[in-house]
Amino acid sequence: MTRYIAPSILAADFANLQKEIEIINASKADFIHCDIMDGVYVPNISFGLPVVEAVKRHAQKPLDVHLMIVEPERYLKKFRDAGAFYLTVHQETCMHLHSTVTEIKKLGMKAGVSLNPHTPVNTLEEIINDVDMVLIMTVNPGFGGQEFIPRSYEKIRKLKALIESSGSHALIEVDGGVDLTNAGTLFETGVNVLVTGTTIFESENPAETIRQLKNTGR
Ligand code: DX5
Ligand code: ZN
Numbered sequence: 705m706t707r708y709i710a711p712s713i714l715a716a717d718f719a720n721l722q723k724e725i726e727i728i729n730a731s732k733a734d735f736i737h738c739d740i741m742d743g744v745y746v747p748n749i750s751f752g753l754p755v756v757e758a759v760k761r762h763a764q765k766p767l768d769v770h771l772m773i774v775e776p777e778r779y780l781k782k783f784r785d786a787g788a789f790y791l792t793v794h795q796e797t798c799m800h801l802h803s804t805v806t807e808i809k810k811l812g813m814k815a816g817v818s819l820n821p822h823t824p825v826n827t828l829e830e831i832i833n834d835v836d837m838v839l840i841m842t843v844n845p846g847f848g849g850q851e852f853i854p855r856s857y858e859k860i861r862k863l864k865a866l867i868e869s870s871g872s873h874a875l876i877e878v879d880g881g882v883d884l885t886n887a888g889t890l891f892e893t894g895v896n897v898l899v900t901g902t903t904i905f906e907s908e909n910p911a912e913t914i915r916q917l918k919n920t921g922r
Pocket of ligand 2: 712737738770879899
């Protein structure tokens with residue numbers, strides 16, 4: 705099974721963002737994960753459209769944009785125009801999730817849906833065949849550098865079973881507290897995409913850390 709790494713720039717040095725992106729460009733990373741936080745859905749404010757546009761100008765990897773905002777349907781086209789390749793909304797923030805997923809795809813992006821730690825996998829049963837990726841939050845969203853929630857493994861197994869039983873092509877992505885101690889087990893459990901911020905950007909050699917994350921357990 706293909707293994708993807710999506711470094712989260714929330715943990716990057718924002719005073720030197722172009723340099724950080726160039727390091728990612730030269731690495732084995734597959735996506736650049738952009739965490740958009742509005743201070744309402746999550747108790748933190750990160751960055752918005754101008755930063756995504758700036759990242760896009762320098763990125764040589766597709767942008768994996770994670771919307772931790774209320775009423776994300778207001779901004780789908782704006783994030784498409786800013787350069788989003790994957791656009792992920794939270795199940796908990798969408799009154800009309802099927803319609804929002806349909807609109808994301810109509811705009812030419814890949815549609816992702818994210819579940820908070822308390823939200824069951826079965827809430828996606830009716831749209832699992834419409835989405836391109838499911839992002840399982842392995843921490844409570846809002847901050848980098850948190851502890852991985854161990855119960856996430858059981859949730860990944862449930863999601864994998866739903867994807868297999870429904871014939872969905874959705875990728876499984878996890879986000880939060882991912883590091884070299886759990887990356888191998890996560891891939892073995894069926895995860896396709898690891899989002900990692902702190903482990904990569906606080907390491908001495910981010911490109912080497914990305915290589916290790918991708919090959920761990922092999
Ligand atoms: C948290 C974000 C994560 C976070 C990853 O709400 O969605 O992407 O930045 O953080 P680490 O890898 O530092 O735990
Ligand atoms: Zn994220």
